[in-house]
Amino acid sequence: MDIAVNSATGQIDGFFEWFGNLGLFFWQVLRAAVTPPYEWRELIRQLDEVGSKSFPLVCAAGAAIGVILSLEARYSLTRFGAKSMFSVSLVYSVVQVMGPVITGLMVSGRVGAGIGAELASMKVTEQIDAIEASAINPYRILAAPRIMACILMLPLLTLVADASGLLMGWFAQTLVEPLSFQQFIESGFKNAKLNSFLPQTFKTTVYGLIIGLIACYEGMSTRGGAEGVGRAATKSVVLGSLFLILSDVVLVKFILIVFP
């Protein structure tokens, strides 16, 4: 019984310790990011790594989601005699819900794992120590550009996923029942307001912060050689994805309150 209690309290301690260390890490990164010198070149490089290199994956994922939602929507709406709502339902499903979440999960998998593994590998080979010993702030040169790139690129990648999803969703529908793209867009966005879509797209900046912060933290605090690198990459993806989904619960409620 004592062993079980000690184990449980140890797990709880570890849980809060993780959050505490993550908070301290975030503070160090924030301080480094807002004080000069600014690492613009590294930021641009990371924008390319996170953004343009995730483009094909996000495009493909968005397209797949668009087709799936199109097939499901047509089936469900036909059953309930609401086929005319197809365009609206697909647009709202993709842009408000699935586009942001799928983009976040894809980027968490690709970018989160990449950042976690890269920084972990640098940590176990003392490259991060070498950066610090050269009087260069590793939070400024390694973490801040990566986190900033994730924050800036997620909304843009979400737009890519949305466009790809809508295009392929329309295409899947057109194969069964011809519908012009113009008609699809007009009926889908009819009565839509900017605050129906913009908050959902820009909430992905929070996803970017979560993905970048967790991946950088796990990478830069790695211990334990090759096993540690693998663990860091895995934790970056798992924890990044988990907290992304959990944050969506809060963000959706927040958006519904602030943008009714």
Added chain:
Amino acid sequence: MATTYDIPRVQGHPEKQNSTPIVAVHNLRKSFGSHRVLDGISLNITCGETLAVLGRSGTGKSVLLRLIIGLETPDSGSVCINGQDIDGLAIDQMGRIRKKMGFLFQHAALYDSLTVAQNVAFPLTHHRRDMSRSERDDRVKQLLIEVGMEGNLEKMPSDISGGMQKRVGLARALALAPDILLLDEPTAGLDPISSGEIDDLILKLQRERKMASIVVTHDLHSAKTIANRLALLDQGNVVIEGTFEDLQQSNIAFVKEFLKQS
């Protein structure tokens, strides 16, 4: 329980004893979990001097260097660089002190995504933004010539041997013309010929640059070659500190055993 020893001090070097130390370590203690690594170490190094820190594996020699450059924080005690206590300094404040220090890691710790030239240029790119690209390239070439690596500018660290990586690491450590050079096992893992070449290189650099150097090594021959003073660690403490002759004349059992086995 730590074994205490009387620490014989260097005799016959009054000018060094009166010089203000550029690195002053006082009563440093450091543990990792329940394992006490350093147990009250005190050392002073003056400008132009080379101190070799010797000891068996796991006696805290590398930890001592990491504490001096601030990559670890001590449990107690102090490290003063040019009279300034580095305890509690923020990372950017510590950065100002580190600009005057160079560190050669045991495995060189080269940035594996950068070429040899880019590795050496890295500190210059960040701290000498006043330098033009051509000035920086010239400085990098000059540093690589000093360490005998001028023909390998575009190679990646994975394409060069361990000894060559150490040379590049040394060039990078010298990029900002430091006053203090810390070398962690500079000849570890190298064959005798390469070890001799690294020792000769360190001696040449010391003659030309007059830096204060702390060399951590378990190689007594290397320590004898490059150092003015040697400090032997055991169980987290300095057992003896002085010249090689002082060590040879010591009656301390551990010292005799260490010299016998080296």
